[in-house]
Amino acid sequence: MKRKSESLEKAAETMISVDEAATKDYIKEKIEIESKISTLEKRKQDLDKDISEMDELKNELNLKILELKSLKQRERLNDLKFDIKDMSK
Numbered sequence: 001m002k003r004k005s006e007s008l009e010k011a012a013e014t015m016i017s018v019d020e021a022a023t024k025d026y027i028k029e030k031i032e033i034e035s036k037i038s039t040l041e042k043r044k045q046d047l048d049k050d051i052s053e054m055d056e057l058k059n060e061l062n063l064k065i066l067e068l069k070s071l072k073q074r075e076r077l078n079d080l081k082f083d084i085k086d087m088s089k
Contacts (some may be wrong), residue, residue: 001040008033
């Protein structure tokens with residue numbers, strides 16, 4: 001899109017002396033393309049931010065999973081200790 005925008009600008013510069021209406025059309029199309037480029041760049045920034053936030057949430061989720069696994073292991077250990085004490089009576 002950027003290359004097309006640049007080529008349209010060069011074409012407009014060339015055409016300005018030949019056909020003013022065509023030059024205006026080239027300039028209008030160039031402005032529209034630059035607007036689309038700007039919009040796409042903004043969307044990319046937003047998506048990059050969303051990806052970063054998702055990565056953070058994924059890390060938090062993994063941490064919570066590890067915490068739960070640890071709690072389950074502690075429960076098992078406590079159950080085993082209780083069973084051992086109960087068996088030795």
